[in-house]
Amino acid sequence: MSDQTNGETVTAFCDAWSRGDVEAIMSAFTEDAVYHNIPMAAIHGREAIDGFIRPFLGRGSIHFETLHQTVTGDIVMNERLDTVSQPGTPDVAVPVMGVFELRDGKISAWRDYFDLKTFTGE
Secondary structure, eight states, rough: OHHHHHHHHHHHHHHHHHOHHHHHHHHOOOOOOEEETTTTTESSHHHHHHHHHHHHTTTTTEEEEEEOOOOOOOOHEEEEEEEETTTTSSEEEEEEEEEEEEETTTTEEEEEEHHHHHHHHH
């Protein structure tokens, strides 16, 4: 895939998060994908990733604002501000650095680096 196509795939994926479109989010992953929020344990396989993402979005919403994005071949990196909204709690804006590995136009690995204390408010 071209750099432009891989960048567009990740941009569409991030936009799907902001819309809360779980089906579009899940269809972006390969069957054997790995999702790793670096402060937590990695999640292996699209089915397990779905089991994490669907309940998370069921509790609220998250808006991805991409500040910068760069693409080199099958690697897409973006700096984002992810704003998490959940009923009854103030919104939390979390600075995030995301690394995406793509294979055949799908996300095969996604790593997000952020400070968990920013998210939990500790």
